[in-house]
Amino acid sequence: MATIDILVGTTSGNTEYLADQLSEQLEQNGHTTRLHYEPDYTELTQELTQESLWLACIASHGAGDYGDSMLDFADDLHQQHADLEPLRYAVIAVGDSCYDTFCKAGRDFDQELEKRNAKRLVERLEIDMANDDPEEKASTWLNSFLQAL
Numbered sequence: 001m002a003t004i005d006i007l008v009g010t011t012s013g014n015t016e017y018l019a020d021q022l023s024e025q026l027e028q029n030g031h032t033t034r035l036h037y038e039p040d041y042t043e044l045t046q047e048l049t050q051e052s053l054w055l056a057c058i059a060s061h062g063a064g065d066y067g068d069s070m071l072d073f074a075d076d077l078h079q080q081h082a083d084l085e086p087l088r089y090a091v092i093a094v095g096d097s098c099y100d101t102f103c104k105a106g107r108d109f110d111q112e113l114e115k116r117n118a119k120r121l122v123e124r125l126e127i128d129m130a131n132d133d134p135e136e137k138a139s140t141w142l143n144s145f146l147q148a149l
């Protein structure tokens with residue numbers, strides 16, 4: 001079974017906590033996960049194969065910027081325009097609906113990967129920290145992710 005690389009874009013830790021929970025849940029379902037708290041673009045993209053699989057958990061900050069831990073990765077992703085085929089991926093975007101730029105970083109990431117020929121496994125989950133229970137919502141969404149594998 002393919003290893004799932006979990007990419008974490010966080011500034012204040014909420015998304016890291018969520019990613020840890022998801023990793024545990026995936027491991028309980030028999031999957032192997034690798035958590036990337038500061039994802040390295042070169043490392044993650046240098047040898048993409050049919051098995052490559054990313055679950056990106058990304059908080060929005062600033063005016064829809066990526067969480068701090070993923071700023072370098074985002075710069076590389078948006079500047080290098082690499083072809084990411086045959087990567088498969090899914091996105092959990094974390095944000096707060098009181099911002100006009102709700103979940104913008106996760107949306108940008110999703111759009112960019114699609115442009116780079118990566119294959120979206122399931123529709124992006126958007127978590128609104130103002131209204132949602134993040135763990136419950138993510139846990140329910142994870143079932144559709146698991147089914148798509």
Ligand SMILES: Cc1cc2nc3c(=O)[nH]c(=O)nc-3n(C[C@H](O)[C@H](O)[C@H](O)COP(=O)(O)O)c2cc1C
Pocket residue numbers: 009010011012013014015016059060061062063064065067094095096097099100101102103104129
């Ligand atoms: C300074 C600041 C800016 C934020 N900007 C946005 C934003 O542009 N869009 C959004 O959806 N959420 C925004 N948020 C909400 C965060 O995404 C939310 O608090 C999230 O839980 C932070 O996740 P983290 O702890 O993993 O960094 C912002 C929060 C802060 C404190």
